[in-house]
Amino acid sequence: IPFTNTVANFQTIYIRVESIAVTTCFSVIPVNLVVNASAGATFEYSAASYCKNETPNPQPIYIGGGLAGSFTATPEGLVIDGATGEINLSASAAGTYDITNTIVDAGPCGNVSFTLNNIVINEAGNADFTYPESTYCSFGGITVSPIFSGTGGGASTGIFTATPEGLSINPTTGEIDLGASLPGTYEITFTVAGEGACPGVTDSFIMSIFGPSIASISYNGPFCNTSTNIEPVTITGITGGIFSSTDGLTIDTTTGAINPSTSIPGTYTVTY
Numbered sequence: 001i002p003f004t005n006t007v008a009n010f011q012t013i014y015i016r017v018e019s020i021a022v023t024t025c026f027s028v029i030p031v032n033l034v035v036n037a038s039a040g041a042t043f044e045y046s047a048a049s050y051c052k053n054e055t056p057n058p059q060p061i062y063i064g065g066g067l068a069g070s071f072t073a074t075p076e077g078l079v080i081d082g083a084t085g086e087i088n089l090s091a092s093a094a095g096t097y098d099i100t101n102t103i104v105d106a107g108p109c110g111n112v113s114f115t116l117n118n119i120v121i122n123e124a125g126n127a128d129f130t131y132p133e134s135t136y137c138s139f140g141g142i143t144v145s146p147i148f149s150g151t152g153g154g155a156s157t158g159i160f161t162a163t164p165e166g167l168s169i170n171p172t173t174g175e176i177d178l179g180a181s182l183p184g185t186y187e188i189t190f191t192v193a194g195e196g197a198c199p200g201v202t203d204s205f206i207m208s209i210f211g212p213s214i215a216s217i218s219y220n221g222p223f224c225n226t227s228t229n230i231e232p233v234t235i236t237g238i239t240g241g242i243f244s245s246t247d248g249l250t251i252d253t254t255t256g257a258i259n260p261s262t263s264i265p266g267t268y269t270v271t272y
Contacts, residue, residue: 040066041101041114043085051198052089053124060085060101066114069103078121087119094123122196127158127203129174129190135208140179146190146205158192167209176207183211213238217272223260231258235272245270 043060050058060068071085077093080086085101097120102113128149136144146160160174166182169175174190185208194200215237223231233243233256243256248264251257256272 040064041069041103041112042066043101043114044116045087045119047197048118049120049122049197050087050089051122051124051196052092052094054089054197057089058087066101067103069101069113071099071101073097073099078119087121089121092121094121096120120196122198124198125157125192125194125201127190127192127201129203130205131176131188131207134206135210136176136178138178138181138183138209138211142178144176144178146174158190160188160190162186162188167207178209181209183209185209213241215239215241215272217256217270219258219270223258223263225260225263225265227260229260231260233257233270233272241272243270243272 040062042063043066044063045058045060047058060071062068068084071080071082073080074097075095077095078097078099079088079091080099081088085099096118098115098117099119100113100115102111104111126148129146130149131144131146133144136142160169160171162169163186164184166184167186167188168177168180169188174188185206188205188207189202190204191202192200215235217236218234219231220234221231235256243251243253245251246268248266249268249270250259250262251270256270
């Protein structure tokens with residue numbers, strides 16, 4: 001009597017029964033033959049590499065009638081649901097893992113397991129940064145460095161650039177040499193390259209560099225306090241400053257003009 005195995009991936013078994021002529025009576029003893037199908041543990045994920053900030057979490061895909069058993073991973077660091085095989089990406093440490101699905105059979109076939117090798121979890125890139133201030137004076141011999149924030153990769157892997165040209169910036173460390181930079185407003189960009197399944201990320205910061213305020217003043221004096229003329233000041237360099245003087249001189253603090261007729265005779269120091 002042929003026995004046909006209907007379970008995929010298993011060998012078909014035939015049982016041959018022969019009768020032998022005998023001269024005496026015999027009895028028929030029924031025998032029940034049970035063939036158990038071994039449970040399938042084969043599975044995969046939709047990808048071999050993931051980024052920690054991806055959503056949703058990956059779930060196992062069962063192959064050839066595979067079933068969920070008990071999931072474990074090596075080495076330590078992968079946060080995986082032991083019953084469903086779901087990987088918690090954000091809670092897992094970056095690394096390469098082997099994941100095993102083990103099914104404990106109730107029948108005679110024993111435990112069945114399948115191991116999926118080299119599932120990679122990549123650290124999400126981090127490009128968040130600032131500088132202590134957004135405005136600086138271009139004094140020589142002074143440098144400023146970026147401040148990195150957030151978690152993940154970043155400070156050791158990124159590249160700094162600035163537009164327009166004129167800012168003296170170290171492309172690796174982001175350190176700015178103020179004395180070697182031209183006055184202007186710059187957009188500083190920090191770019192962290194992608195790794196594995198994680199895309200590249202960027203962040204930017206706006207910084208203004210000002211030149212030192214340089215100016216000189218002069219008057220066409222000396223003046224006589226009987227004069228009713230308002231005597232102007234001559235400014236060379238930066239305009240828009242504030243004037244002051246020692247007591248007794250009548251001076252416009254905005255324009256620097258002097259009124260000799262209301263001033264007390266004397267010698268004065270005018271500061272701009």
